[in-house]
């Protein structure tokens with residue numbers, strides 16, 4: 001059963017084609033990483049898949065009930081506390097005050113935000129804490145599908161790793177599916193069940209490769225070996241040059 005199916009997606013900005021003939025699916029319980037060099041159309045494809053942007057061609061089919069999105073920029077409302085930011089989306093969903101309070105507490109615990117952090121304003125939080133709030137906000141709506149658009153690119157290596165672990169833990173158990181956009185092959189190989197590669201100019205998916213086993217059980221050396229082999233031997237990864245080398249060094 002498919003959680004997301006993209007068929008023949010095409011898009012253009014101001015008459016310039018950026019995506020053409022893209023077919024991609026995400027099965028229920030599967031995390032698919034979409035990799036490709038900067039500017040190849042990954043974000044545009046994620047926006048089309050989440051129906052934030054209307055494709056010029058092709059079809060998007062959702063097999064999920066509710067999605068959330070996590071972007072590189074946490075995009076928190078500066079005038080609201082962390083709790084207020086999470087509460088905002090729950091109010092939009094029409095939940096009662098008691099239900100909202102319970103959801104906020106649970107989502108905060110999932111991302112290890114302390115109760116005192118919930119009362120702070122974005123300006124009082126570190127970059128990592130702000131990203132945690134953004135993840136908590138996404139989880140609070142209890143999605144069964146999450147679109148991740150380069151969510152950790154702006155974070156330092158240690159924090160990035162902690163956030164990746166959080167995603168791996170959160171997605172374990174098979175109740176969540178997701179599309180994880182990244183240009184970092186190591187990040188993809190840590191988190192995903194399958195990696196799809198977008199052509200440099202958005203002209204189709206070059207191919208996809210499964211990763212074996214549960215992401216929770218993947219060792220650093222297994223990820224390192226996988227990335228090294230893929231970039232050296234597998235032609236679909238040949239154009240992935242901008243891997244974050246700090247991750248695989």
Ligand SMILES: Nc1ncnc2c1ncn2[C@@H]1O[C@H](COP(=O)(O)OP(=O)(O)OP(=O)(O)O)[C@@H](O)[C@H]1O
Nearest residue numbers: 013014018036037038039040041042043044045183
């Ligand atoms: N709103 C827009 N108007 C015009 N061109 C755009 C717009 N958004 C993106 N583009 C162009 O479309 C192409 C694909 O952009 P997109 O952001 O989807 O790529 P990406 O693979 O996500 O890049 P990155 O990894 O750098 O975020 C790029 O050439 C970009 O300059």
